[in-house]
Amino acid sequence: MRYALMRLSRISLMNQTFQSFMEEHKPEAAYFxxxxxxxxxxxxxxxxxxxxxxxxxxxxxxxxxxxxxxTPAMNADDLKAGLGxxxx
Numbered sequence: 001m002r003y004a005l006m007r008l009s010r011i012s013l014m015n016q017t018f019q020s021f022m023e024e025h026k027p028e029a030a031y032f033x034x035x036x037x038x039x040x041x042x043x044x045x046x047x048x049x050x051x052x053x054x055x056x057x058x059x060x061x062x063x064x065x066x067x068x069x070x071t072p073a074m075n076a077d078d079l080k081a082g083l084g085x086x087x088x
Contacts (some may be wrong), residue, residue: 017063025056038067047072 018041022030027045034040047053053070060066074082 013063017059
């Protein structure tokens with residue numbers, strides 16, 4: 001019984017953590033899957049400032065003991081703007 005309550009509490013915390021993330025960051029897409037036997041997810045959202053990464057990631061670290069990989073990406077407009085800054 002104790003294990004079941006602990007498990008239910010962890011699932012509830014996981015749900016709250018993801019719901020909070022989804023409401024705040026409104027990802028364009030979110031996918032959940034198993035990777036090497038671990039619960040995994042991919043979130044695609046607009047990260048306006050890289051200094052926000054700790055604020056965004058910390059709840060996942062604290063509440064879910066998560067491992068996080070962040071991969072910045074650009075859309076076509078971002079790439080065009082970035083290429084406009086290249087000096088050869």
